[in-house]
Amino acid sequence: MPTADIRTQWESAAPGWARWESTIATWMEPATEAMLAMAGVEAGARVLDLASGAGSQTLRAAQRVGAQGHVVASDIADMMLYHVQKNARAAGLTNVTTLAGAAEDLTVSAGSFDAVICRLGLMLFRDPAKALRAVRRALRRGGKIAVVVFTTPAGNAFMAQPMQILLRHAGKTLPALGRQ
Numbered sequence: 001m002p003t004a005d006i007r008t009q010w011e012s013a014a015p016g017w018a019r020w021e022s023t024i025a026t027w028m029e030p031a032t033e034a035m036l037a038m039a040g041v042e043a044g045a046r047v048l049d050l051a052s053g054a055g056s057q058t059l060r061a062a063q064r065v066g067a068q069g070h071v072v073a074s075d076i077a078d079m080m081l082y083h084v085q086k087n088a089r090a091a092g093l094t095n096v097t098t099l100a101g102a103a104e105d106l107t108v109s110a111g112s113f114d115a116v117i118c119r120l121g122l123m124l125f126r127d128p129a130k131a132l133r134a135v136r137r138a139l140r141r142g143g144k145i146a147v148v149v150f151t152t153p154a155g156n157a158f159m160a161q162p163m164q165i166l167l168r169h170a171g172k173t174l175p176a177l178g179r180q
């Protein structure tokens with residue numbers, strides 16, 4: 001699917017995603033804290049949050065890095081970033097900025113981040129390998145990336161069963177693994 005169509009899909013999903021943001025934050029809390037710890041998101045760090053959505057993990061990262069640190073929330077959908085900005089303002093955080101664009105086309109200075117995080121995004125990218133090459137360039141030497149992804153349908157009934165029901169009603173079949 002072309003990047004423009006992917007963007008359009010996520011722009012239309014953004015209001016719903018934002019509405020459920022606090023539920024998602026609670027549901028994802030243990031995985032989020034593990035991701036932040038594994039990426040080394042600590043006081044003073046410069047953090048890139050890829051595929052930020054409405055940004056509940058962005059805000060957690062911003063709280064951890066504090067006033068001396070900084071978090072850039074990046075997403076393909078402008079409407080997601082609108083919600084990040086709104087939520088950061090409401091939380092009184094001034095160390096969050098946003099960057100619109102596909103992760104595959106990331107344009108940031110080489111070596112400009114200490115840590116990259118990506119929660120429930122990487123497995124949805126059109127070209128994850130290209131995005132990871134861009135991440136590698138963005139990270140300083142010794143910088144870390146940590147991501148949260150879903151496993152395969154056999155190991156993830158929570159996602160696979162509703163998906164099977166939706167596919168059945170839509171008269172579609174499950175795409176082969178690795179295809180969208």
Ligand SMILES: C[S@@+](CC[C@H](N)C(=O)[O-])C[C@H]1O[C@@H](n2cnc3c(N)ncnc32)[C@H](O)[C@@H]1O
Pocket residue numbers: 006010011024050051052053054055056057074075076077080101102103104118119120121124125126
């Ligand atoms: C399932 S949501 C997860 C959002 C957020 N990280 C969270 O955990 O709440 C996936 C996000 O990935 C974004 N996205 C999808 N494809 C993308 C791409 N190629 N580059 C950057 N963001 C992308 C969507 O706009 C959406 O915000």
